[in-house]
Amino acid sequence: MKLDPFYLIVDSAAWIERLVPLGVKLVQLRIKDRPESDLRSEIRRARGVCAAHGCQLIVNDYWQIAIEEGCDFVHLGQEDLAEADVAAIRTAGLKLGLSTHDEAELETALAAKPDYVALGPIYPTILKTMRWQPQGLSRISAWRQRVRPLPLVAIGGLNTDRLEGVFAHRADSAAVVTDITMNADPEGRTREWIEKTARWR
Numbered sequence: 001m002k003l004d005p006f007y008l009i010v011d012s013a014a015w016i017e018r019l020v021p022l023g024v025k026l027v028q029l030r031i032k033d034r035p036e037s038d039l040r041s042e043i044r045r046a047r048g049v050c051a052a053h054g055c056q057l058i059v060n061d062y063w064q065i066a067i068e069e070g071c072d073f074v075h076l077g078q079e080d081l082a083e084a085d086v087a088a089i090r091t092a093g094l095k096l097g098l099s100t101h102d103e104a105e106l107e108t109a110l111a112a113k114p115d116y117v118a119l120g121p122i123y124p125t126i127l128k129t130m131r132w133q134p135q136g137l138s139r140i141s142a143w144r145q146r147v148r149p150l151p152l153v154a155i156g157g158l159n160t161d162r163l164e165g166v167f168a169h170r171a172d173s174a175a176v177v178t179d180i181t182m183n184a185d186p187e188g189r190t191r192e193w194i195e196k197t198a199r200w201r
């Protein structure tokens with residue numbers, strides 16, 4: 001399976017309505033702390049926009065709702081994975097991406113036979129407090145060897161100036177939140193990401 005090199009992560013369907021029509025082909029809906037009815041309607045809206053624009057939607061955390069809403073790809077962290085019914089996800093035909101932050105997590109992730117592995121944080125991130133130090137670019141190369149032939153996603157503190165390094169170290173996809181959502185011009189920055197990642201597509 002091939003992943004688009006530009007992997008946008010946002011926290012609402014409104015962001016997806018705003019940015020996916022610009023040409024984003026891979027987006028994660030990462031919503032935290034909302035009631036289930038909101039989650040369901042956000043996922044439904046996001047799914048509609050992505051279907052209309054040929055964009056792959058990946059639902060973070062809420063794998064049961066993703067199944068019920070007819071989505072086809074979920075992302076889980078290690079704590080999520082420990083509580084998830086991976087067989088149910090597979091039986092429903094969904095693909096699965098998994099987070100990793102250290103060797104032990106990589107072992108756990110590979111044992112679950114995911115469709116991609118994410119490594120982070122590559123650089124410091126302001127999105128959330130993390131108990132891992134930034135991995136650095138060399139760790140991407142190490143993960144590349146271990147994860148092959150699965151796609152490898154790099155995440156954490158990425159911006160358009162850091163793409164060259166991420167792809168030179170053989171990540172397949174660069175995931176981003178705040179460089180776009182906290183930018184003064186999110187649409188302009190999204191276009192920049194699309195243009196700058198085009199050579200790795």
Ligand SMILES: Cc1ncc(COP(=O)(O)OP(=O)(O)O)c(N)n1
Pocket residue numbers: 009028030060061075076077078080098099118119120128153155175
């Ligand atoms: C592509 C990608 N990589 C890592 C994460 C983080 O997932 P997780 O560790 O479960 O943390 P939360 O995002 O749920 O806070 C991700 N969402 N996407």
Ligand SMILES: Cc1ncsc1CCOP(=O)(O)O
Pocket residue numbers: 120121122124125126127128155156157158175176177178179
């Ligand atoms: C969810 C997550 N997992 C590892 S780093 C990270 C945050 C990425 O956000 P940003 O691109 O703003 O650093």
Ligand SMILES: [Mg+2]
Pocket residue numbers: 060061075076077080
């Ligand atoms: Mg999670």
